[in-house]
Amino acid sequence: MSSSPVTMAAAAKIAKIAPSVPPTVIPVDVTTNLNDDNGDAVIVVAPFTGDVEGVPAAHIDAIAAIDASAKSKGGLYLNEAYAGNRLILAPTGPLTSDGDDVRSFADAAHAGVVRAKAAGAKAPILLVAGAVPAQRVATFAKAVESALLGALSATYVPVEVREDPRAPPSASATLDRLLICTARPDIADVIGRVVAIEAGRAVSRDICGGDPERMAPLRVAEYVEELFKGTNVTVAVEKGPFTEAYPLLAAVARCSEQVPRHAPCVINLEYAPANPEKTLFFVGKGVTYDTGGADVKAGGIMAGMHRDKGGAAAIAGFMRTVSILAPANVRVVCKMSMVRNSIGADAYVADEIIHSRAGVRTRVGNTDAEGRMAMADVLCKAKEEALSAVNPFLFTVATLTGHAVRAYGTGYFATMDNGPALAANVSALVATAGLSIGDPAEISTIRREDYAFIRSKYVTEDIVQCNNLPSSGTPRGHQFPAAFMIATSGMDKHGLCSDKPIPYTHMDIAGATQMWPTPVSGTPIAALTETFL
Incomplete structure (x- = not known):
């Protein structure tokens, strides 16, 4: 007895093509060098309302001189001082509104990784920097954690794509790893916790x-x-x-x-x-x-x-x-x-x-x-x-x-x-x-x-x-x-x-x-x- 098209389609769905469980969370490594040879782009997540630690003001000013929207909308810019010659600005906004919260860092990091992927980067370096208003320091205490979660969320590949050999390569394209540029002594614990949440x-x-x-x-x-x-x-x-x-x-x-x-x-x-x-x-x-x-x-x-x-x-x-x-x-x-x-x-x-x-x-x-x-x-x-x-x-x-x-x-x-x-x-x-x-x-x-x-x-x-x-x-x-x-x-x-x-x-x-x-x-x-x- 032959199967109906509906039954055959259902069977194809049920068949395990290439199980991919658990979903992979990309490795997160630590660096203190924005020109680290292991990286191929730098994503700077910051308000850009003042100095950005680790990034000379002259570099940001030069970008702003040719792109007036750089500090508010961000973008990718050529700069040989950074890994992969790629510098990506990912603005959080000024963070001065009473309604602003730590999600601004997650949103900016997510957008930065999406831009890095579109540029072909496989191992970007994430820098979370810039001063937040003194009155809002407690609100943004977990800015690094939030930024990491936002960045990692942009690397997820859906289960249907992972298990479908006919899915185009572009559907499963993601990063090989993420590096974070910081000298925080507790960064290993932070990464471990963030990766567990993202998993x-x-x-x-x-x-x-x-x-x-x-x-x-x-x-x-x-x-x-x-x-x-x-x-x-x-x-x-x-x-x-x-x-x-x-x-x-x-x-x-x-x-x-x-x-x-x-x-x-x-x-x-x-x-x-x-x-x-x-x-x-x-x-x-x-x-x-x-x-x-x-x-x-x-x-x-x-x-x-x-x-x-x-x-x-x-x-x-x-x-x-x-x-x-x-x-x-x-x-x-x-x-x-x-x-x-x-x-x-x-x-x-x-x-x-x-x-x-x-x-x-x-x-x-x-x-x-x-x-x-x-x-x-x-x-x-x-x-x-x-x-x-x-x-x-x-x-x-x-x-x-x-x-x-x-x-x-x-x-x-x-x-x-x-x-x-x-x-x-x-x-x-x-x-x-x-x-x-x-x-x-x-x-x-x-x-x-x-x-x-x-x-x-x-x-x-x-x-x-x-x-x-x-x-x-x-x-x-x-x-x-x-x-x-x-x-x-x-x-x-x-x-x-x-x-x-x-x-x-x-x-x-x-x-x-x-x-x-x-x-x-x-x-x-x-x-x-x-x-x-």
């Missing part, structure tokens, strides 16, 4: 950015198993059916699991040092493709929904960073809820009433609110494990709502706490640490209105999952989903006034993850690393 962000980009077939649920499991094989992280993959273990997740998966290659799974990762002082539990939304289900995403808004697995991708990436840094005092458990929200005859529909793992009668209001369904029961499982864990903190991480994007724009993730987490200042700590490294968050609050919104409207259910409007058109559209997950998982029994309070923080990363074709950001890996590691 995690590269994993996040692979999984989140991978197309719906390359990163179907079980293929993500294969990727993660390969990623952590032989490391200090254990991997256990739960396969469906999930009707008993995770009934809300099972409802979302009911249609997609009819197609074997789209079958759901829950991927459990654990890093367990001998004597942890705290335990971090993460549940990540891993919707490998979101059609909206029966409440279909019509009108051309479905494209790009392969990135609705950004939460699961982020926690897998964070675990990669954890594995590399190997902290002695933190145990980390990640649970990736991998499912495809398909549309078809067996798709779950609005008005179904499903009992959650915690026994909560849940009425479906909108099948396009599948992410909270995919996570709630897995959060319940994490809660059960947290009861016997050392100093537990629970998190959900998800590209959950358009409302978070509408509220805060792109480039920021929303973070919000239950009572115990608020008392521990979890979101505040994450936001402060994230901003310091260029991975900023906005703090939201779970209010009484959010719990009222999901409260039963009739005797047949305890909780209503959603209304039938887009989140972006619903007041408090990114806060009430957190209340839903608290209620359906049984986390409402572990609030501040309970016998066993458990801190829980929800992170909606929809605005920060970035939509295709913008590269996946890898948020909130840097923020989490700075906060907890």
